[in-house]
Structures are given as C-alpha cells and as structure tokens.
Ligand SMILES: Nc1nc2c(ncn2[C@@H]2O[C@H](COP(=O)(O)OP(=O)(O)OP(=O)(O)O)[C@@H](O)[C@H]2O)c(=O)[nH]1
C-alpha cells in the first residue's frame with residue numbers, strides 16, 4: 001500500500017486515506033463485496049477524494065459494477081445522494097502504472113509501447129460502457145441497424161492496436177539486426193535488470209562516466225534502453241545496457257507492449273541484477289525480479305547480483321542480506337553506484353563470467 005501511495009505521488013496525487021478488505025475469496029462481481037463498496041463510497045465522500053484506487057487488478061466487470069455502486073451519476077439513490085466529486089474515478093493498479101509510463105515516455109518507441117498497452121487495456125473495459133452508449137440508427141455511412149456507438153469505438157481501437165503493433169514490429173526487426181551485428185563482432189552484452197529505483201541508471205552512469213545518463217529518485221525514470229561500452233579490468237570490453245525497471249504486478253499488458261525493450265534483456269550474455277540493499281523489503285524485490293525474469297523467459301541467463309546502496313546500511317545488514325542471497329545460489333557483489341564503491345570488484349566478476357562463457361563456446 002505504501003508503494004501504491006508512491007506510485008500515485010508520481011502522478012501528483014496524494015493519498016487521503018486507505019482501507020483494507022479481508023475476505024476468504026475475492027468477490028467475482030465487485031472484488032471487495034457490495035457492502036464494502038458502499039462503505040467506501042461514504043469513506044471517499046467524507047475525505048473529499050477524487051479517486052478510489054485499488055491495489056489490485058479489477059476485471060472489466062468488477063470495475064463496471066463498482067462504478068454502478070459508487071459513482072454519483074449511478075442509478076442507486078444512495079450513490080446519487082453521496083456528495084462525491086462529479087469527476088470521481090475508479091482506477092486499479094495496472095492503470096496507475098500505465099499512467100506513469102505514459103507520463104514518462106519520451107522517445108517515439110516508448111510512447112508507442114505505452115499507447116499500445118493503454119489501448120489494449122481500454123478495449124475490454126468498453127463492454128461495460130456498451131449499455132450506456134446510445135444506439136445509432138441505420139443510414140448512409142453507418143454499418144446498418146444494430147451497430148452501437150461502443151461497437152464502432154471498439155473497432156476503431158482494434159484498428160489502432162493493429163497499426164501500433166505493426167510499427168513496433170519494425171522496431172523489433174531493427175533491434176534484432178543491431179544485436180546480430182554485435183554478436184558477429186563478438187561483443188558481449190550485460191543487461192542491468194532490477195526493481196524500479198534500485199540504481200541501474202546510476203550504476204551505468206558511474207561505470208561509463210557519462211553524466212548525461214538520467215538517474216533520479218522516482219519510480220520508472222527509465223523507460224528506454226541505453227547502451228554503453230565499458231572497459232573491463234583485463235583489457236576487454238562489453239556493452240552494458242540499462243532499461244525499464246520491474247515492479248510487483250507489472251501489468252501483463254505493459255510486459256507485452258514493451259516486448260521490443262525487454263528482448264534486449266533476453267539477448268544478453270549476462271544479467272546484472274541490481275538490488276536496493278537499503279529497501280526494507282529487499283528480499284521480496286529480489287523474488288519479484290526473479291519471477292519477472294522467469295515470465296519473460298530470461299531466468300536461465302547467467303547472472304550476478306549487485307547489492308547496491310551499501311552506503312545506506314550497516315556492515316551487519318550487508319552480511320545478512322548477502323548471505324541470504326548466496327544461500328539461494330546467487331553470486332553477490334556489494335556496491336554503491338552513487339559513491340562508485342566496489343565497481344572494480346563488480347567488473348572483475350563480470351569479466352570472469354564472460355570469459356568462462358567464451359571458453360565454453362570454444363570448447364564446444
Ligand atoms: N545512497 C545511494 N543512493 C543511490 C545509489 N544508487 C542509486 N541511488 C539513488 O537511487 C535513486 C534511483 O536511482 P536510479 O539510478 O534512477 O534508479 P533506476 O534503477 O535506474 O530506476 P528506474 O529507472 O526508475 O527503474 C537516485 O536518487 C539515485 O541517486 C547508491 O549506491 N547509494
């Protein structure tokens with residue numbers, strides 16, 4: 001819930017209250033149950049809230065039912081009587097994350113990917129609107145009687161999805177060509193992966209000495225891939241790539257839309273899994289990353305865990321977290337990207353791993 005508040009803060013929204021519902025099982029129609037939804041309507045009205053945000057994914061049916069119960073224009077007299085803002089909105093966690101991505105997207109590619117995810121998200125949610133949208137009559141230029149406003153809108157969105165997907169397919173082809181060229185040149189790629197705000201961009205900035213690489217204390221500051229050639233202690237070099245961070249329940253729509261970006265990870269010879277050692281839930285973020293890597297088919301790529309922000313924790317804490325991760329079979333190196341501590345040890349480990357892979361290839 002704290003993370004949800006942070007996510008909302010990224011959109012300029014402050015949290016005025018929060019509530020938790022305990023149930024044996026989620027309610028198929030409303031997720032939280034009708035009674036709780038009615039209670040939340042009063043809760044929001046009392047706090048003069050503009051949004052009710054669920055830290056879960058709502059199905060289109062659940063969202064539609066909740067809107068019927070809660071929104072001021074809704075049919076129930078209680079809802080109409082509640083003094084909720086007329087612009088009141090109900091959002092779910094995937095939508096919040098997509099909105100942040102939309103706000104952060106800078107390049108044409110990132111913008112296209114976000115647009116694809118948002119449009120795909122919108123289509124199933126249109127169904128609920130179908131009843132509210134009026135039927136258009138038959139006539140010249142329409143598809144004949146029976147076509148509803150919502151069907152026309154849906155077809156328009158589906159066309160948009162096809163167009164964006166085609167453009168992104170070209171991006172993927174271009175990327176594939178670049179990767180093949182790099183492979184032919186024998187350059188290895190090391191991909192930085194990790195939770196959002198764990199320090200990936202700060203690390204690439206420290207390794208490359210390139211101050212133009214953007215790093216800041218906010219969620220999802222990086223949405224694109226940045227690649228830099230980094231010299232290794234033994235004289236070789238490798239390409240290090242920084243990309244979009246992960247988060248709990250990263251919306252599947254975004255994972256699918258960001259395929260071109262995420263494929264950069266799957267093409268890497270080595271992953272540098274960056275963890276924020278100062279986060280209270282560092283081991284939980286570790287399991288979110290390993291789970292996401294498995295989901296995108298990258299869990300069998302060799303990896304090194306860079307336990308970052310070591311400057312913010314005590315030696316005792318460092319030892320505890322590192323030994324937990326080693327017990328899980330990880331190779332761990334402690335670093336501070338901000339203070340450029342431990343970077344040589346990290347590069348030596350990277351070089352050792354890459355040369356192992358080379359000799360393996362040679363032996364085969
Ligand atoms: N104290 C300390 N802060 C760090 C360290 N590394 C990064 N930070 C800070 O952590 C914040 C996030 O850093 P980024 O490099 O932008 O993190 P990221 O993983 O690229 O984040 P996204 O692009 O959002 O996924 C920034 O405020 C950095 O200054 C570190 O070693 N020590």
Ligand SMILES: [Mg+2]
Pocket residue numbers: 200201202214215221222243
């Ligand atoms: Mg970043």
